[in-house]
Amino acid sequence: MDGLIQSGAVAPAITQEFPALGLLWLDVAAAPSRTPPDVRDRLAHLSDRWRGAQALALRRQPVAHAHRVFFRHIGLDPDVQRVPQEEVIVRRLLDGGFRPRGLPADALTIACVQTGVGVWALDAGAVDGPLAIAFDETQRIAVCDAAGRLAALFEAPDARAAVVKATRAMRLYAIRAPGVPELFVREALELAAELLEPA
Amino acid sequence: MVAVLDRVVAPDHAAARRALREQISRLEREWSALERPPGAAQATARPGHARLLGVGELERARDALTARLAHARALQAQRGATQEAARVRLERMLLEPGRHRFEQVPASALGEGGCGVYAVRPRLGLIGMLMGWWQVKLSSGCPLPG
Numbered sequence: 640m641d642g643l644i645q646s647g648a649v650a651p652a653i654t655q656e657f658p659a660l661g662l663l664w665l666d667v668a669a670a671p672s673r674t675p676p677d678v679r680d681r682l683a684h685l686s687d688r689w690r691g692a693q694a695l696a697l698r699r700q701p702v703a704h705a706h707r708v709f710f711r712h713i714g715l716d717p718d719v720q721r722v723p724q725e726e727v728i729v730r731r732l733l734d735g736g737f738r739p740r741g742l743p744a745d746a747l748t749i750a751c752v753q754t755g756v757g758v759w760a761l762d763a764g765a766v767d768g769p770l771a772i773a774f775d776e777t778q779r780i781a782v783c784d785a786a787g788r789l790a791a792l793f794e795a796p797d798a799r800a801a802v803v804k805a806t807r808a809m810r811l812y813a814i815r816a817p818g819v820p821e822l823f824v825r826e827a828l829e830l831a832a833e834l835l836e837p838a
Numbered sequence: 839m840v841a842v843l844d845r846v847v848a849p850d851h852a853a854a855r856r857a858l859r860e861q862i863s864r865l866e867r868e869w870s871a872l873e874r875p876p877g878a879a880q881a882t883a884r885p886g887h888a889r890l891l892g893v894g895e896l897e898r899a900r901d902a903l904t905a906r907l908a909h910a911r912a913l914q915a916q917r918g919a920t921q922e923a924a925r926v927r928l929e930r931m932l933l934e935p936g937r938h939r940f941e942q943v944p945a946s947a948l949g950e951g952g953c954g955v956y957a958v959r960p961r962l963g964l965i966g967m968l969m970g971w972w973q974v975k976l977s978s979g980c981p982l983p984g
Binding site for chain 2: 711
């Protein structure tokens with residue numbers, strides 16, 4: 640791994656309501672690429688492990704449950720906007736398997752399925768300074784840098800810092816929902832970074 | 839005196855929000871543990887955005903979840919009653935097939951999976967019909983598509 644995992648700041652008003660909410664991020668020197676064979680095999684292996692029965696029981700698993708509760712606390716309905724792991728598993732059920740979509744998407748998928756924690760990738764070159772959880776201009780909770788909003792919480796990054804073909808370094812981040820042990824969040828980031836690192 | 843009065847009457851919104859969040863957590867636990875019957879899982883809310891909720895919004899979220907939980911439980915109870923009635927009917931068919939000629943109970947009505955149907959049929963076809971030999975048969979397999 641290139642960088643160390645770092646903790647992002649959380650706006651005081653948000654910390655006051657959710658003291659356990661956190662943001663961790665990590666820089667990785669990696670460019671988008673096609674899915675390598677070992678990642679392809681891993682996706683196939685995961686596809687075999689995740690079937691309908693496991694998907695139904697997922698919402699009772701501690702990490703997914705903690706996310707569902709937090710979603711409700713911040714005005715998201717987890718039955719409409721699925722929590723990261725449920726989103727990935729439902730896509731697996733609809734597609735009939737975890738279909739390779741290239742890197743970094745596959746690395747983020749594997750990290751999310753394995754740990755239950757969502758990981759997102761940004762173009763490190765387009766990010767201005769450290770990441771933080773703060774309010775955007777419409778008072779929504781978002782992942783921000785010094786220049787403003789990078790992504791709404793638990794949503795795909797905005798175009799400003801999305802990973803593109805020209806990206807040569809990525810910043811991976813994961814949100815620590817209250818009730819989710821930090822160990823899981825770190826593991827998710829480390830796993831995604833490992834998969835993204837060139838062999 | 840005024841300071842004391844302020845302390846007495848000023849509502850503690852933070853504590854109220856905390857209490858509401860705890861209630862929502864408990865309801866979500868019950869909602870997740872519930873085996874939702876078909877029709878109960880549909881959420882009516884539109885996609886939203888992450889934000890800090892005030893007391894009123896948290897109350898609305900709690901009430902909506904309570905209503906969905908109650909609806910799901912009512913559907914579950916209704917489904918349980920329907921399955922119980924189907925089970926009683928099947929038991930009667932098994933006890934006295936001759937009195938329930940050609941009656942059918944789909945396996946799905948009993949809460950079982952698959953496309954099987956329990957049906958009272960004559961043993962050995964026409965001979966059984968004439969002799970009054972009746973039995974309950976379970977058809978198996980789903981019809982082929984198309």
